[in-house]
Amino acid sequence: MGVPGGDRQHVRSPNADRLPTPAGGDTLPAVSDPILLCLTVDAVALLLLGTFGAALPSARCAFVTAIASGVGALLCLPPLLLGAPATVLSLPAGPPGLALHLALDPLSAFFLFIVLLAGTALAAFQATTIPVPSPAQVRITASCLAGTAVSLLAADGVTLALGLGVVGGAVWLPGRGRPAVLLAPLLLLAAVCLLTPAGFAPRFDTIRAAPVDPDRATAAAVLTFAGFIAMTSAPFAERCWTRDTLTAGVVIPAGSYLLLRVMADLAGAATQTGCGFALLLAGGAIAIIQGWRAASHPDIDGSVIRLAQRQAGLATVGIGLALIARSADLPGAESFALAATFLFALGGSVAGVLTSLAVRSIGVSAGTLRLSRLGALVHAMPASSAALAAGLLGLSALPPGLGFASLWLLFQAILLAPRTGGLWFQLPVALIAAALALSAAVATAASVRLIGIALLGRPRTPRGAGALESKSASRTILLVLAAVSTLVGVLPGPTLWLLADPAIRGLTGAPQGARIGLTLLLPSVASPSYLALPVLALLALATGAAMLVPRWSRRESKAAGLWTDGMPPPDGLPFGDPAAQSVGEGFLPALPGLPHPSLELPRLELPRLELPRPGLPGVPSLWPPRPPSATAGLWLVLAAFGVLLLVLAVIG
Amino acid sequence: MSIILSLLAQILHIGLMIAAAPTVAGGLDWLNARLSGRSGPPVLAPWRDLIRLSRKTPVTTESDSVVFHFAPAFGLGATLAAAALVPSFTLGMAFAPLADVLVIVSLLSVARVAATLAALDSGAALPGLAAQNASACAVLAEPALMLAVVALALIGGSFNIDLIIGQQRDGLLLPAAASAVDLTAMLALVLVEASATDGAREQMLSGMGLAVSRMTGWLRRLVWIDLIGGLFLPVGMATADSGPLAWLTGLGLWGVRLGAFILGLSAVQTMLGRVPNHSLLDLIGVATLLALLAIIMVLASAGTA
Numbered sequence: 001m002g003v004p005g006g007d008r009q010h011v012r013s014p015n016a017d018r019l020p021t022p023a024g025g026d027t028l029p030a031v032s033d034p035i036l037l038c039l040t041v042d043a044v045a046l047l048l049l050g051t052f053g054a055a056l057p058s059a060r061c062a063f064v065t066a067i068a069s070g071v072g073a074l075l076c077l078p079p080l081l082l083g084a085p086a087t088v089l090s091l092p093a094g095p096p097g098l099a100l101h102l103a104l105d106p107l108s109a110f111f112l113f114i115v116l117l118a119g120t121a122l123a124a125f126q127a128t129t130i131p132v133p134s135p136a137q138v139r140i141t142a143s144c145l146a147g148t149a150v151s152l153l154a155a156d157g158v159t160l161a162l163g164l165g166v167v168g169g170a171v172w173l174p175g176r177g178r179p180a181v182l183l184a185p186l187l188l189l190a191a192v193c194l195l196t197p198a199g200f201a202p203r204f205d206t207i208r209a210a211p212v213d214p215d216r217a218t219a220a221a222v223l224t225f226a227g228f229i230a231m232t233s234a235p236f237a238e239r240c241w242t243r244d245t246l247t248a249g250v251v252i253p254a255g256s257y258l259l260l261r262v263m264a265d266l267a268g269a270a271t272q273t274g275c276g277f278a279l280l281l282a283g284g285a286i287a288i289i290q291g292w293r294a295a296s297h298p299d300i301d302g303s304v305i306r307l308a309q310r311q312a313g314l315a316t317v318g319i320g321l322a323l324i325a326r327s328a329d330l331p332g333a334e335s336f337a338l339a340a341t342f343l344f345a346l347g348g349s350v351a352g353v354l355t356s357l358a359v360r361s362i363g364v365s366a367g368t369l370r371l372s373r374l375g376a377l378v379h380a381m382p383a384s385s386a387a388l389a390a391g392l393l394g395l396s397a398l399p400p401g402l403g404f405a406s407l408w409l410l411f412q413a414i415l416l417a418p419r420t421g422g423l424w425f426q427l428p429v430a431l432i433a434a435a436l437a438l439s440a441a442v443a444t445a446a447s448v449r450l451i452g453i454a455l456l457g458r459p460r461t462p463r464g465a466g467a468l469e470s471k472s473a474s475r476t477i478l479l480v481l482a483a484v485s486t487l488v489g490v491l492p493g494p495t496l497w498l499l500a501d502p503a504i505r506g507l508t509g510a511p512q513g514a515r516i517g518l519t520l521l522l523p524s525v526a527s528p529s530y531l532a533l534p535v536l537a538l539l540a541l542a543t544g545a546a547m548l549v550p551r552w553s554r555r556e557s558k559a560a561g562l563w564t565d566g567m568p569p570p571d572g573l574p575f576g577d578p579a580a581q582s583v584g585e586g587f588l589p590a591l592p593g594l595p596h597p598s599l600e601l602p603r604l605e606l607p608r609l610e611l612p613r614p615g616l617p618g619v620p621s622l623w624p625p626r627p628p629s630a631t632a633g634l635w636l637v638l639a640a641f642g643v644l645l646l647v648l649a650v651i652g
Numbered sequence: 653m654s655i656i657l658s659l660l661a662q663i664l665h666i667g668l669m670i671a672a673a674p675t676v677a678g679g680l681d682w683l684n685a686r687l688s689g690r691s692g693p694p695v696l697a698p699w700r701d702l703i704r705l706s707r708k709t710p711v712t713t714e715s716d717s718v719v720f721h722f723a724p725a726f727g728l729g730a731t732l733a734a735a736a737l738v739p740s741f742t743l744g745m746a747f748a749p750l751a752d753v754l755v756i757v758s759l760l761s762v763a764r765v766a767a768t769l770a771a772l773d774s775g776a777a778l779p780g781l782a783a784q785n786a787s788a789c790a791v792l793a794e795p796a797l798m799l800a801v802v803a804l805a806l807i808g809g810s811f812n813i814d815l816i817i818g819q820q821r822d823g824l825l826l827p828a829a830a831s832a833v834d835l836t837a838m839l840a841l842v843l844v845e846a847s848a849t850d851g852a853r854e855q856m857l858s859g860m861g862l863a864v865s866r867m868t869g870w871l872r873r874l875v876w877i878d879l880i881g882g883l884f885l886p887v888g889m890a891t892a893d894s895g896p897l898a899w900l901t902g903l904g905l906w907g908v909r910l911g912a913f914i915l916g917l918s919a920v921q922t923m924l925g926r927v928p929n930h931s932l933l934d935l936i937g938v939a940t941l942l943a944l945l946a947i948i949m950v951l952a953s954a955g956t957a
Contacts, residue, residue, distance in 0.1 A: 539730060
């Protein structure tokens with residue numbers, strides 16, 4: 001790979017040219033040059049580990065992977081914190097006439113940081129967990145991280161496709177699911193080629209320097225979104241916790257990066273408003289569907305991965321809102337939407353990895369991942385349970401979690417979204433507000449279900465009752481991740497300011513990005529914002545006051561044995577009848593269920609029973625057999641009311 | 653000086669909310685009974701219940717965890733935090749910068765989540781069943797409430813409840829039709845809230861835990877009343893630095909608002925009866941559609957203005 005011999009040059013993107021960096025990046029020494037070189041070496045090292053890692057013991061290979069990934073994450077911090085300018089590294093490798101190029105700018109540095117942070121946590125967990133994972137799983141981790149690093153650093157279509165190819169191979173090969181994920185590199189390469197001017201190599205700086213045809217930009221957006229879906233939502237036939245963790249912490253943020261890179265950066269102003277609306281609706285649908293599946297999945301790992309995939313939908317909504325705001329020249333709304341996207345990516349990565357690893361600990365110790373066979377793990381595994389709860393707080397939408405901060409930003413973006421174009425342009429915005437609210441409620445229900453059934457209550461199996469906490473090293477990793485997830489949720493403003501501000505300013509061209517003290521962005525000087533830390537303080541103060549009240553009574557509680565509604569436990573079931581506890585069904589309203597591809601069973605075809613209908617034989621009835629109920633009448637009245645008001649709204 | 657006044661107003665507001673919550677619950681029970689032709693319990697009966705329960709020895713199960721012990725207090729704390737943010741008699745209190753409607757709605761969700769987790773932690777059948785039914789109901793009710801407050805935020809241009817109420821007080825919350833539709837949605841949700849029972853979920857609680865849980869429910873209802881009253885009828889609401897006379901006027905009108913609201917609610921409950929459980933989802937669906945309609949009206953009217 002001849003990396004050291006590559007020639008380096010500075011290239012500033014047109015977006016970045018419009019803006020000063022927060023710390024005066026133009027006057028800073030070019031720290032990005034050696035860092036990009038080191039990151040390239042790091043990616044090569046990860047690739048070598050993924051390829052030849054079988055020569056090392058699994059734990060040692062995972063340990064080296066964690067070090068390589070951690071060093072990479074640390075390397076991303078200086079450019080982010082100092083606001084260093086973008087830099088490009090040309091590699092003397094690649095197809096003839098299509099030399100590979102890597103680049104490090106604020107956007108790629110942010111996503112590379114969170115991806116490598118997630119990879120560090122996963123690899124460190126693999127190095128410390130018992131039983132030791134198979135060599136193949138460790139190699140998958142290293143290969144996926146290497147491919148993702150290359151694709152995030154890619155500055156041309158070929159390098160991007162190569163990186164995604166490595167990711168696709170690493171993620172797809174162990175599961176042998178639908179090969180859609182293998183199509184992602186080709187789709188992204190085609191999208192970049194569509195944006196490239198005729199006669200030029202598909203380099204990003206070439207694309208930025210030339211105007212892009214809107215039709216080509218639309219086609220590229222469609223291809224990119226197809227690649228994003230293939231990467232983030234492809235089902236797999238076999239269960240693999242490493243792949244699930246990689247999907248949550250690495251692949252989904254990388255997918256969000258690709259959407260941002262192609263649609264918001266490369267295509268720029270050529271991306272049409274329709275693309276934004278399409279992303280808006282598609283993201284809303286993904287958020288609802290995945291949230292619904294998470295709240296009804298019978299396995300705890302399936303629920304968690306779907307909650308992480310829901311974050312991908314929400315990030316898509318943020319990108320869609322940003323594109324709509326950009327087309328209306330509203331940098332404030334665009335900043336909010338992009339900040340929400342960055343926070344969703346960060347939250348999905350950190351909290352997704354945390355929950356996946358906690359689920360792995362629980363599964364190994366309790367012997368099952370089926371929700372209806374878990375229970376009371378908070379007694380046996382308090383640290384893993386706390387970590388799982390912290391991760392679920394980050395993935396749901398409850399204050400002061402990270403998910404709520406991201407959702408708040410999305411609603412702010414909706415508030416500031418353009419109000420032009422009449423009813424048909426505003427209808428998707430209204431629908432997306434409903435989708436966000438529903439998705440938040442469903443995610444909360446899913447989190448409550450997981451905590452309430454798996455961690456609380458009575459044990460449902462002897463194995464579950466005898467579960468043991470994981471090793472101290474693994475436990476420490478979980479608790480550190482939980483602390484990071486909670487801290488970022490409580491301090492979303494500084495997080496955005498430190499990590500995402502240069503990228504947001506680069507994409508929006510606004511003089512002020514996502515930054516302000518301990519809060520999030522202000523819509524205007526006079527308008528208050530979401531103050532996560534004071535809200536937490538108020539909640540803690542009120543809860544503390546409420547906890548002091550019971551102490552006044554000074555009455556010791558009296559234990560009353562297992563609560564089985566007055567009945568003794570049945571013979572052979574010392575923990576009571578498992579069926580007497582909720583098994584996690586019924587946490588959603590009785591609406592049409594979304595099928596789980598892995599759970600579809602062949603239906604029994606029962607002979608249809610023809611019942612006699614009331615009425616005279618042979619005479620067709622003019623009325624339905626049952627008169628319409630009062631509920632149907634109510635719905636009809638409401639529908640008429642709605643149509644009337646819509647007509648009134650249309651005519652002003 | 654204004655900081656001290658706003659702090660004083662905030663402390664007074666929190667004290668009033670805590671004092672009014674059981675009283676309003678007692679008043680509602682008494683009115684319901686009177687309108688049904690019965691003599692009814694004393695208005696202060698909830699206070700007596702609280703004292704009686706706090707003197708009882710709590711009974712707990714062996715299998716419950718720390719969640720079960722702290723969930724009632726956490727739920728009350730979250731509801732109290734929400735109550736502290738919703739203005740009652742004056743605007744501009746010390747916590748006004750925190751008073752984001754999304755935060756208020758989410759704090760109420762936090763309280764519900766705490767109650768659900770406590771019920772599931774007991775490991776008993778009926779509380780668990782009630783908890784999952786409540787969760788299923790909340791999956792539709794909470795988005796409806798969130799949509800309703802988002803509609804108001806779109807009308808007012810901010811998520812801060814003080815700013816929205818200030819605009820409503822000055823008659824700037826337009827279009828009025830969207831505001832009216834939104835009010836209908838929130839009233840439907842109040843009816844759902846009043847019809848939903850927590851009895852089965854509270855079955856595993858006893859003693860002080862049960863008292864705290866009941867106080868949470870009453871405080872939650874008062875937050876609803878204040879939210880709707882403040883957002884749609886902020887008559888006479890003072891500002892924190894407007895002085896004691898304006899505060900007194902605001903206090904008096906807040907009392908009138910509370911009285912009118914519980915009278916209306918008990919009249920509706922007496923005439924229509926308690927909404928059966930199987931119809932709650934229909935009512936929530938109606939509220940959701942109305943809130944969505946309000947949002948569409950706001951957005952579309954802004955586009956054509």
